[in-house]
Every structure is written in C-alpha cells, then in structure tokens.
Amino acid sequence: MxxxxxxxxxxxxxxTDTLHLQAFRDLLHEHDGRALSQEEFEEKVSGQANTQLFAQLFPELSPTDRQAMAERKEALFRDRSPTxxxxxxxxxxxxxxxxxxxxxxxxxxxxxxxxxxxxxxxxxxxxxxxxxxxxxxxxxxxxxxxxxxxxxxxxxxxxxxxxxxxxxxxxxxxxxxxxxxxxxxxxxxxxxxxxxxxxxxxxxxxxxxxxxxxxxxxxx
Structure with a gap:
C-alpha cells in the first residue's frame, strides 16, 4: 500500500532552473567575468549540493569564502523568485x-x-x-x-x-x-x-x- x-x-x-541559471551567471560575472552555458549548467550544476558544487566552481577560495559565495548566489535566486x-x-x-x-x-x-x-x-x-x-x-x-x-x-x-x-x-x-x-x-x-x-x-x-x-x- x-x-x-x-x-x-x-x-x-x-x-526554477532558469532562475538558478541566471543567478549563477550573475554571480560568476560579478566574481571573474566567467560565462556559464545552459549545457554546462545542466551537466555540472543542476541538482548538486552547494558544498561540493562551490568547491568545484571556486577551488581557489577558502571554505569561508565559498560559503559566502553560495549565500550570495542563493540571495540572488530568492530575489528573482518572489512568487x-x-x-x-x-x-x-x-x-x-x-x-x-x-x-x-x-x-x-x-x-x-x-x-x-x-x-x-x-x-x-x-x-x-x-x-x-x-x-x-x-x-x-x-x-x-x-x-x-x-x-x-x-x-x-x-x-x-x-x-x-x-x-x-x-x-x-x-x-x-x-x-x-x-x-x-x-x-x-x-x-x-x-x-x-x-x-x-x-x-x-x-x-x-x-x-x-x-x-x-x-x-x-
């Protein structure tokens, strides 16, 4: 049963994937001008937990700075999704x-x-x-x-x-x-x-x- x-x-x-993609693109542009394609997002980003994902995206940053980047990205997403x-x-x-x-x-x-x-x-x-x-x-x-x-x-x-x-x-x-x-x-x-x-x-x-x-x- x-x-x-x-x-x-x-x-x-x-x-929500379009909203998350735009938030990631905004974040990467702010950080180092990097681009993120739809294909890269679907293959490497969608569904991943932030701890591992941000370690992959920003290997040069400290764990504290990666956490700050993750919080910034999620704030960008929430701003884009009031409803x-x-x-x-x-x-x-x-x-x-x-x-x-x-x-x-x-x-x-x-x-x-x-x-x-x-x-x-x-x-x-x-x-x-x-x-x-x-x-x-x-x-x-x-x-x-x-x-x-x-x-x-x-x-x-x-x-x-x-x-x-x-x-x-x-x-x-x-x-x-x-x-x-x-x-x-x-x-x-x-x-x-x-x-x-x-x-x-x-x-x-x-x-x-x-x-x-x-x-x-x-x-x-």
Whole structure:
C-alpha cells in the first residue's frame, strides 16, 4: 500500500532552473567575468549540493569564502523568485494525498532558507511540515541518506513510497534508497533520467501514467 510521497524541490515542485541559471551567471560575472552555458549548467550544476558544487566552481577560495559565495548566489535566486508556480497537476496530487492520508516530505539539496522561501512563494508551506535539507546531513544527494532520512521521518518503508525527482543526483539518491522513482523531465532528458534509475519519466503531475501507478499502488 502507498503511504508516503517524497518530493525534490527545484525542478520538481516548481520549474526554477532558469532562475538558478541566471543567478549563477550573475554571480560568476560579478566574481571573474566567467560565462556559464545552459549545457554546462545542466551537466555540472543542476541538482548538486552547494558544498561540493562551490568547491568545484571556486577551488581557489577558502571554505569561508565559498560559503559566502553560495549565500550570495542563493540571495540572488530568492530575489528573482518572489512568487513561484507549482508544476501542473501538483495541487491535484497534494489534494489526493490529503484525502488518502499519505505522508508528505520534501527532500532537497537546496539550503533551508531557499526551501522555506520556495514553499512560501508557492503557497505550500502548510502542505509540507517535513522538509529534509541535505546540507544538514552528513551526505547529500546522490547519496541515498537524504531519502532514507525522509522515510524515517515519515515512518514509511521504501516499498510504501514514491519519490519525485528531476535531476540525475536526485534520481540516483532516491533509487539507491529503494524507492520507486518518478522523474520529471523539466531539467534533463528522459534518457538520462532513466539511465540514472528512474522507473517512470513524466512531463508533469497530470500524466495519466502517474495516476495509473498511484491507483495500482493504492489497492489493498
């Protein structure tokens, strides 16, 4: 029986990659005039936790300065996103979850300030009482620990859950945690998501294949 739904945040609940790309471009331009292409962003940045990502982007900086750069980038992102739109079908899925008493949890590599900001910007802060922030754990995605932590907080087994992801690190993490993983093709190609371990790839939460899966997993 299905008892829990676990969601990534960026690119899964709402499509934010363009906003993050622009924030990174602003940051890199300010710092050293560096450019960042869409392809580089999708391959090297999307879905990565800030600790590792900023070490890769700024190897010459101290950890303290990298943290300051990460905070600057996230502030640029928040400034660009006063309001955000949930992906099509998400509100329908959350309403179904409430009716069916399914546990809900956000599992994200984003910093907590971003997570709280984004849920407020979508008007969904009340829907997700449980938010797992990978930066607050010993290992972020693509390690399965964030999703295993989400399952623990919901009191759910992996076999009772569905995970929703859009990035390769996220799909890798959810799949490694043993959760049936549904990928949204907002930031990556279906082929890359399937290769990372996704069992179903959809455009949005209105996809009939998702609802057929939910119906099948809800039968006693």
């Amino acid at each position: 299905l008892t829990a739904l676990l969601f990534d945040l960026d690119g899964t609940l709402t499509d 955000l739109q949930p992906l099509p079908g998400l509100l329908r899925l959350l309403a179904h979850a409430r009716r069916s008493a399914l546990g809900l949890c956000v599992v994200t590599n984003a910093p907590r300030l971003n997570a709280e900001h984004m849920l407020r910007a979508m008007g969904l802060e009340e829907a997700f009482a449980k938010v797992v922030v990978a930066d607050e754990l010993s290992r972020p995605k693509p390690d399965p620990l964030p999703y295993l932590t989400g399952l623990e907080r919901l009191g759910a087994a992996a076999s009772q859950a569905l995970a929703f992801e859009d990035s390769v690190p996220g799909v890798t993490a959810a799949s490694a945690a043993g959760i049936y993983t549904v990928a949204l093709s907002t930031t990556q190609t279906p082929e890359r998501l399937l290769a990372a371990g996704a069992q179903l790839v959809i455009d949005d939460f209105d996809d009939p294949r998702l609802w057929a899966l939910i119906d099948a997993r809800s039968e006693p």
